[in-house]
Amino acid sequence: GAGVSQSPRYKVAKRGQDVALRCDPISGHVSLFWYQQALGQGPEFLTYFQNEAQLDKSGLPSDRFFAERPEGSVSTLKIQRTQQEDSAVYLCASSPPGFLGTDTQYFGPGTRLTVL
């Protein structure tokens, strides 16, 4: 079956540009997560949705980062006025209803963002 997909796979932006990263979760998955992986680091939590509700955005590094999931399926992570420190791989993951920490999160292949 189809897994989690992300687009674009690679994005190069000039400093100051706005970018939008898309995530298509597995159909029927209620929970959706965004993570940021900087070079040499492990993935770090950014934000979490349950259906269309953003229940936790504590990991978003600044108010330039914004995520939405308006219809409870596709999600977009938007970064405004990109900075070089935003260069990272952005991972999206989804999980079935009732994730309580023991359900598997299914990851997409990530979007590699490079800010010049």
Place this chain on the structure above:
Amino acid sequence: ILNVEQSPQSLHVQEGDSTNFTCSFPSSNFYALHWYRWETAKSPEALFVMTLNGDEKKKGRISATLNTKEGYSYLYIKGSQPEDSATYLCAFIGLPTGANNLFFGTGTRLTVIP
């Protein structure tokens, strides 16, 4: 900020060798530990979710053990094959658990030399 550490950072082994690596995590407030395998240009793939102290899980040639009292998990690969080359990530979830916040280590990058 939770400290989840993995060692070694990278590892080269010959095809056929067995190997293991470590994930260390806070022993207090443990809820679950996840292991993932991430091959280059692919999606991270879930290997195990472990919750009970003393738990041991196996998937083919890969197995994992869990010690929640001392805060570590080992991942073992028996008879390594080139297709095992990947980065292996562990991720910790602590109490109180929201339905979120996997805290990842930095990974162990395994290269199996044919």
